[in-house]
Amino acid sequence: MSYDSVRLSREGEVATLTLAHPKGAFGPATWREVPLALAEVEGARVLVVRGERAFSVGLDVAATAPLIAPALGDPERFKTVVDEMHAAIEGLAALPVPVIAAIDGWCIGAGLELAAACDLRLCSASARFSLPEVKLGITADLGGLQRLPHLIGRGRAAHLALTGEPIDAATAERWGLVTEVLPDADALYARAHALAAHLATLPPRALEGTKRTLQDGLSHAESLAAAVQWNARHMTAEALKLSAVSRQPSASESHR
Template sequence: MTDESVQLTRRGEVATLTITSKKGSLGPAFWRAVPGVLADLNGARALVVRGQDLFSVGLDVKATAPVIGPALGNPAAFHLVVAEMHAAIEAFAALPIPVVAAVHGWCIGAGLELIAACDLRLCSADARFSLPEVRLGITADLGGLQRLPHLVGRGRAAHLALTGLPIDAATAERWGLVTEVMPTLDALFARAEELAAYLATLPSKALEGTKRTLQDGLSHTESLHAAVAWNAQHMTAEGLLSALKRDGSSEPRPTP
């Protein structure tokens, strides 16, 4: 199954979802497509999520601005807009099968929030991770602030979220954001397929029960809604576009 922003392929009992948009940018087409694509797994027993030229530079601000702009200052309208993004990320977390994220290159903002909703995270040595929303005058509101403390600890999650600065693959492994770092892109994808194929051999109900039990500790709905409400009230189109113009791109600036 192929969409303009995602592609779903299958090898045996392992499905692979590839983000196919340029630089893995996550725009309205991606958020709309994901729930339907994930509903079309047809009995796959494990899923690998990966990028194409890199994993993801995060939210496609230019494509999303016309949708978000009219809702700014109106919490109810803003919630409706962001609900589509929440539904897409929650669709990964809600799958009853294991989801393995294979990250190479940049994994930024919404891309990082997406992999936080996956069950296992691997990366290649060139991977870089960043949650730069504060630089754009935004509070991350797609689940990253709720999930990352459970993965890396509150202090390290705060470092990512408050500074907006990137970390490299070795740091991500040391912090526990990823569990394995592979030397090359080919090795990364081979390892992700191997791990997913192994998971597909395990009892499906035991895996689903384990996932559900782990997720029971993530009571993040109220906090997530609070972040969305904050952005609806305090985020401005002018500030967002100004920050985007100042940075020139969504890729983080070098660490000072």
């Protein structure tokens, strides 16, 4: 299918979702089209999410206001509008395959909330991150306040959300929001696709089980039990064979 605000491409077992809104923002078309594009990801082993220019400068307020304004003061109607946005972001988080966010330039508001729903985040040195909703009189409601404390700690999430001030790429890496900072956009996308290609070689059921266990939000004991149950259902004899023949550390390595 062709879309107005996103593009989906495929190279082998790696799919790429490009956020291509002309303003670099998320408008109504984005929220409609992301779930449709995600439905086409079936069969891919990894998904890379990137922007066409900046990753995202957040919500296209001008385009979205006509939908939100009539719902103000009516919680049920407002929820219906926001549920479409939730469906896009939660659909991304729910994919059974690893999702890598490759972030260049600004990653603001809804863009940061979408990036937080990905499994891995890499960025370029020029990337900037912010959750500025409080400056606009809004409480972030697309998952950022729920996911960011788990990624960077409650205190740092509170700093982002309560001040609305941006952080740079080095700070994002130091805080754990991203795991790698690359020199520029070209290096970023090359690294993201190399990482995706590596993940695509790994057993898909093991990746899915690991992703679900990391996401489940259960207590320690419940999470351990869920991982055990997943392996009981999906671990194969081939996996055990691979484990048995894996290289053991040398004597010198074992003493490091």
